[in-house]
Amino acid sequence: MPDTAFWKDLSFLFTKSAYFTIGGSYTVIPYVANLVTEKFLWLTKTQMIDGFALAETTPGPLVIVLAYVGFMAGFNHFDHSYAMAAVGLAATAYFTFLPNFALIFIGAPLIERSQKNKAIQYVLSLVTASVVGVIVNLAFYLGQGILFPTTSGSVNLDWKALLWVAISIFLLFRYRIGMLQLILLSLVYGFLLYLLP
Secondary structure, three states: OOHHHHHHHHHHHHHHHHHHOOOOHHHHHHHHHHHHHHHOOOOOHHHHHHHHHHHOOOOOHHHHHHHHHHHHHHHHHOOOOHHHHHHHHHHHHHHHHHHHHHHHHHHHHHHHHHOOOHHHHHHHHHHHHHHHHHHHHHHHHHHHHHHOOEEOOEEOOOHHHHHHHHHHHHHHHHOOOOHHHHHHHHHHHHHHHHHOO
């Protein structure tokens, strides 16, 4: 793909994702993840999961995931060039935030007037329900990539990952363990798997 096509696709993707997704990062991420791994082939599924995991370690996951995607897209497309990866990151941030500023200046007066409109409130409640469905879709997307990693053309179940999912669900529902404790236990489990052959 020529470089101009790459930059055009990158700019349109992140502008569209900023304009047309409602409900925060959990609605944007599946949309972007599907396009960059399936249509544009800028990232592998494993790289996308790594980006999502990185984002969950800090506040503001949407900005971090999209910046990561832009960085990795530039890195992979331009034969592992860190300079082009940095340009991809900067372009992604620019095109992600540009629509937000436009919507603030144009839409702020309209939003102020629509606060008491019952029809708009009803539509927003429907949007909230659809966001739950998108979050479930994201869980399946990430779960599939973790439990069924593709190795050399075949798909195999990762039993170690499945075991940890079962243990995590058990700890969450039986002992009501806190999320921070579960994340720390997951880090220990992952570190042990890394050390063991």
